[in-house]
Amino acid sequence: MELDKMDENDWKYHGEGNKSLVVSHVQVSDRLGTKQAFQHIRNIVDYNKNVMKPLLGEKYVHSGEVVKLPLEFVRQLSLKVQQERPELRCDKVMDTFSGCGLCLPNLTQLSPCHFGDHRPPLCVEIKPKCGFLPFSRYVTKECKRKVCRFCMHQHFKLANGKWNRLSRYCPLDLFSGSKQRMYVAIKHLLEEPQNNLKIFKGGELIYSCNDDAKQQPDLNELVQHLRPYFHHCISLYNGHQSSKAIFSELIQLICSALLSSGDSKRSVEPRKAESRQFCEASPLHRDPLRSGSHGLPRDCVLSKILQVQMLDNLDIDGLYPLYKRVEQYLEEFPKERNRLQIDGPYDESFLEKVKTYPSEDDGSIEYAVGKVLQYRIAMTAKDCSVMITFAPCGQDEKIFALAPAKHCFTYSVSILDLDPKPSDSIPHQYKLDSKIVNYYLRSTNTSQDRPSSNLYKEHQECMLLFHPV
Ligand SMILES: O=P(O)(O)O[C@@H]1[C@@H](OP(=O)(O)O)[C@H](OP(=O)(O)O)[C@H](O)[C@H](OP(=O)(O)O)[C@H]1OP(=O)(O)O
Ligand SMILES: Nc1ncnc2c1ncn2[C@@H]1O[C@H](COP(=O)(O)OP(=O)(O)OP(=O)(O)O)[C@@H](O)[C@H]1O
Known part of the structure; x- marks a missing residue:
């Protein structure tokens, strides 16, 4: 031990008696922890590369790589970033002893070859959540077939103080493929x-929920950031109207990116996607727009995510008994855990297992494991985020461009937060699902659904602004 390099942060309180106070060296005692942390990140990379990338598409997923980091660097970094962390996340402490991290491209930026304009790229990150109503015959609570998980969960989150206001966003509108419904869904996300x-500008976060959740984020401030990107709205409209037009342009850009095939190649024929569904709690439910459900273009990012989410075809109600079957089997045969790849490794054979399990429940462990693995993959897709990064470009770059209006933007679409969900989170999911449904039933008995909005009228104005993708 080199005395001049000793650092109090490498030591932690261990215990004390009448005469002695004992401290222990963290690195030594946590050596196993370091190895586990490295394996944990390795698992994330493998899962991204070998499971999510083949399912969601090469162009959307960046698997990243594990990097070793000097402990002193991590320690200094954790001190530096502490003040900027949102209060609601500060109960989590950064692991400064693992000595490793996940290295990913900064998805809020575009690759340098797209820099043909002085304006920094804008990036919109959306966590869309689950975009379909369960269709499993094991679902017993009728309301689960009518109201989506996100909308029901809102009531529970409000009651638990996670948020102070109900969001009017409904994932089923976003995943509908109808530009009108998507428009309204994104508008609700902005609100x-x-x-x-x-929303990021030049990599800096410019719009998100406030740390003080009681305060609503400032849409006026956002519009100031957006003005330089949508000049013609300012010349065509005044004041409030120009702000509305700017938001409308932004929303259309987001819609175009979400419906595009993610790169310059145009997507194939729009198909009628599986999700021609409506959520009864969506503010659009009672609007005439309800009739619009066009399905998603096959290769667009939302279609890819939805297909993976729908690997959950039993719902937690049908999955839970299979999870119990697996648990019981592993209690009897603990060594089978590795062969069945319950929690990895996430190599090619993992995805093979997911694809080749028996199609009917023959009572086998293989069937139960296949469904549990599918469910876990679906959970990842229900919790991932989409990042759309775009920057103004010249007409000559148009081939790569999103051009919903009079502007030309280069863009890229990526999916992030594709961590594997552990199988032991399934009991939690099961309990949470029942709490969400029960709370929703109780709370809407007294307060009924969210008020119907005046959106259709407002939306008819926006509809005039749509252009072909
Ligand atoms: O269960 P949900 O739907 O509430 O999703 C959790 C998310 O809450 P949300 O509803 O999006 O506000 C939750 O989001 P926050 O951290 O609360 O922003 C996490 O993403 C959580 O994933 P993990 O357990 O940290 O891997 C998510 O948990 P998983 O269910 O994906 O494990
Ligand atoms: N490659 C990236 N480029 C730019 N920003 C990123 C990137 N990866 C993550 N972020 C930002 O960091 C945030 C947190 O990352 P991430 O969602 O992966 O964390 P998490 O702890 O898994 O989140 P969750 O609680 O949703 O499971 C993201 O919402 C995004 O804003």
């Missing part, structure tokens, strides 16, 4: 971003 929307 109440919670943890479902963030």
